[in-house]
Amino acid sequence: MPKVVTATYAGVCFGVKRAVDILDKALDTGREEGRPVLMFGPLIHNPRFIESYRDRGVEIVDRSGIRDHAVIVIRSHGITRDEEEYLKTFSDLRIIDTTCPFVQRIHRLVAERSRDGWAIVVLGDAAHAEVEGFVSRIDGPYFVHPPDLSDTAVTALDRFLRAHEKFFAVAQTTSQPDHFRQLIERMGSICRETRCAFEYQNTVCDATFQRQETARELAHAMDAMVVIGGRNSSNTAKLFAIVSAENPRSFWIEAPADLTAADRETLRGVEAIGLTAGASTPDDQITELAEFLEAL
Ligand code: SF4
CATH class of the missing domain: 3.40.1010.20 (4-hydroxy-3-methylbut-2-enyl diphosphate reductase, catalytic domain)
Structure with a gap:
């Protein structure tokens, strides 16, 4: 059974945690005021997370799907100035902005x-x-x-x-x-x-820096690495680029089911697996993966 070590800094960052907390409050507002809750593009780049909110009634919309008498939630990585102006053209739209500070x-x-x-x-x-x-x-x-x-x-x-x-x-x-x-x-x-x-101004986020550095160190020390995070997540893509340059036995998945039989066989054959996650990967997805790998 391989040993599984999770990077010291992995998963949800301050900005994503803040965005999710605000989104939860937006759901309360929508319920209290009888307004549908719309997400202006995916709040974070994590398809499983987005799906879970869709199941709770949140609609993911682009510009054409925005309408009055709704709550609109702006994603953590922000919108354009033009989109901001467009939102102001509605007379009864409750705008909730989760853009990371x-x-x-x-x-x-x-x-x-x-x-x-x-x-x-x-x-x-x-x-x-x-x-x-x-x-x-x-x-x-x-x-x-x-x-x-x-x-x-x-x-x-x-x-x-x-x-x-x-x-x-x-x-x-x-x-x-x-x-x-x-x-x-x-x-x-x-x-x-x-x-x-x-x-x-060096505007690379500290959360990014910490995740990349600890992932690099872990990838160097481990026999194999698994990175979990959305395929559409830019920070996860960069984490994977870093760990795969350090360790050729690296895998990028969105969920444990993405590991093929051959991948699992490879991982079963090593002593220590490192695990890291993009800044938009919720803790429960990391725990689920760690348990999966430990049970290989
Ligand atoms: S990674 Fe992005 S969302 Fe997270 S804290 Fe940094 S800037 Fe904010």
Whole structure:
């Protein structure tokens, strides 16, 4: 029977816990006021969690599904400025915002700096809702640098930096700290050459940093690693990238049932399995997985 060790920092972060607490209160409000509760896109990137709230009557809607006389809950990674304005067009919509305060801080930072004439560089995934929320609040030029730091991205960054005079950089909260450090070094060296002004705020969330570091250490020490979290979860994807680079016997699942017979056979054959979880994975899903692995 393999020994199972859970990473010191794994699973739900402050922002997700806060969002879930607020969502529970929104359900009470909906009941008390006789309003349907709508979730504006998935509150967190965890399909099993979202399904459990759907079972409790919450409707997951996009823009077209929003209607008056309802409670609308804004997800933890925020919405765009345009979506915010759209919500204000309803006359009787109760808006409950669970946007993580760390994400709200980045909204403020990029809005203020861009208004003051700084060109903004964001490290992150341009298609991720959190980054869409950042760029929607930028009044002026901006560049989204993808997390992979590929040659193409670096060339495009070079071009952007040579076209403006002062820059302010931030990162998507779930970025790998090493990627942000490399970006800052690159920007610093170009700005020394072109004499442009350059400032930044390291906005990688501590919760992300702690989860990534403890996952890396655990992956190094264990015979195999299992990461649990939504396939659509950006921070879980990054955790998996880190542990699989450290330990080739790594698996990413949303539930124990995702482990194939061959995966289970591999895990049964090792002495110690490390377990970690994305910041949107509830504790009960981690416990369920630990018990499953211990019983292999
Ligand atoms: S990972 Fe950080 S920024 Fe994102 S929801 Fe959690 S606490 Fe907030």
